[in-house]
Amino acid sequence: MPIKIAVFAKQVIDPEMPMAAFQIDSAAQRVVTPPNIPPVVNGFDENAVEAALQIKDAQEANVTVISAGSSFALDVMKKPLSMGADELVLLQDDAFQNTVDSFFTAQLLAAAVRKLEGFDLIICGRQASDWDNAQVPLGVAELLGLSCIALGKKVEVKGDTVLVERLIPDGYEVVEAPLPALVSVSNELGQPRYPTLRGIMAATRKRPTIWSLADLALDTGLLEPRVTLHELFVPVRNAECEIIEGDDEADAGRKLALRLREDKFI
Amino acid sequence: MAKETGILVIGEAPGGELSLTSQEVLAAGRQVADSLRQELAIGLFGDTLDAASRQAIAHGADKVYSVTHPSLAAFQVELYLSAMETLCREVNPGIVLIGRTNEGREVAPRLAFRLGVGLAQDCLEVAADSATGKLLANRPVYGGNAVAVLSCNYTPQIAAIRPKVYEPSEPDASRQGEAVSFPVDLDASMARSQVIEVVREAAEGVKLEDAGIVVAGGRGLGGPEPFADLEELAKLLGGAVGASRAAVDSGWAPANYQVGLTGKTITPDLYITVAISGASQHMAGCSGAKAIVAINKDADANIFKEARYGVVGDWAKVLTALTETVRELTQD
Ligand SMILES: Cc1cc2nc3c(=O)[nH]c(=O)nc-3n(C[C@H](O)[C@H](O)[C@H](O)COP(=O)(O)OP(=O)(O)OC[C@H]3O[C@@H](n4cnc5c(N)ncnc54)[C@H](O)[C@@H]3O)c2cc1C
Ligand SMILES: Nc1ncnc2c1ncn2[C@@H]1O[C@H](COP(=O)(O)O)[C@@H](O)[C@H]1O
16 A cells, blocks of 8 residues: 655745845735746745655655645646646635634645545645744644654654654754654755656646635634734834945955954954 | 633743743743733643742742643653643633743644644734733744734634743742642653654854854855854854855755754844845844844845945955954954
């Protein structure tokens, strides 16, 4: 039997877009989708796809990517398929607006996992680069009663356990948990693989499964927002930078040291 | 059930001493408790908690719940969570505050989901509205490009507070408070994961998170070798070396050198950045520095909008002269 892996991947606005392109619609309390900058798969979720594919390199495995949102750029969301994932399930509904409420998102993803049945392992990114919540993986693990290991940098399946090297502030620890389990991963996992030409062709032919809110049959009480957003704004930075000049760069470096001494920093 | 009231801090007492982050969270909790005229309690978890309990009262707690069980001697996430959930259900607080430490970042969301409530994650500031009892939380989002003000719709309202933002209050050993022993029933089989090995990669010398001066390098250094130059300057200054994620991802510096949103939060007196552009995700980890120095060849780089002192130029030439002059100055 191949091991069944689910990867959670979110579509986000490109977090490394030029700062000047970052704008807020304060009345609507949301970040404006920049018109000329395409969205991306959340970076840590590409690491999650990579972690799943490394397991698939070592043993027979089936990898299903699941994403929730109100609208998708299909070519962007197919990237995990072109990297080598097998299936794509999109939870798409006008009700799935991208809000700061992780509780809601976790309910959707947990419902999809229940409906798809039989996953041995769920791999997520450590956090989504829009709201930076770092909550959904831990929440889904709670909702589904799974063992949960956060901040992985290496994920290995051994029989019916998962072995994870997880980051701690001054190094890492090796943690073992029985399957079924949920693991979140960080960029320390390493560069995700590039799609191959064959992968891209296979992905073009694949059609995602699309489910709406009604398909997920969720108790409406669970969908009540748990948090309210009151305000969203761009913080003002008022540092007044003193540019230290000199006859040349070396002279400026020397004057910098003198200035720092004068101001008693060194 | 009685109406939820009071503020409960989920504390940490590794080795039986109240952690610095818990002192900070108590300072945040004290302000909230005073503005709501409610009680500030703290839950401590472990096997021996007498010293930490006294420290908590000195740092502002009105009441300390010492949640003890032999299997709480060391942190294990499911056992700790179970103890925290039991305490929250019993104490029935209106507000729960947790420090977003290595352990806190894991337990805060899981505790919120167990209680079926929302969590304000990674808060820089929390304040209570005394009319409504609502906790308003300020937190960076979109990699620090924006700030969101949130509140929780269900009780308890839970907020995870970013470490090193609040100042702990001066401990007052004469403060009076109530110490309550709160034994819990735990079953070792609740633990669903097991740590089988811990690998520490701590750098020698001053720890990055404690250093008064940090010298950090970015992608513009072009390779791993220049980090030796940064080490040299840091050593002269009695400081530590940090790095941007771009430098870490390139393999030029170890992961635990990373400063930023998903790296370390540091608050040195002086932060010297060398060939770092100042992306919001990087600044998220160092904006608490007293002064930032930028050395970058691009005068339009964002780092100059955040820095107190800047030199526009090639890092190699600037750094060599800077280091030499510092050597002369510090040898006097
Ligand atoms: C979710 C998320 C989390 C992230 N978390 C972090 C984090 O925790 N920490 C972090 O650092 N980043 C983080 N990032 C990445 C961040 O967005 C930036 O990509 C990163 O900080 C850039 O690193 P850098 O400044 O070294 O590189 P660059 O942005 O490439 O900047 C290099 C700089 O070097 C200068 N330079 C080049 N050559 C020279 C020279 N010869 N002399 C002088 N200057 C020179 C250039 O002008 C440029 O400004 C995160 C990103 C995401 C999406
Ligand atoms: N809308 C979503 N669709 C799919 N996966 C998601 C979604 N939101 C969050 N996730 C997953 O949960 C991780 C953490 O997200 P967050 O808790 O929102 O920071 C992400 O890296 C994804 O793996």
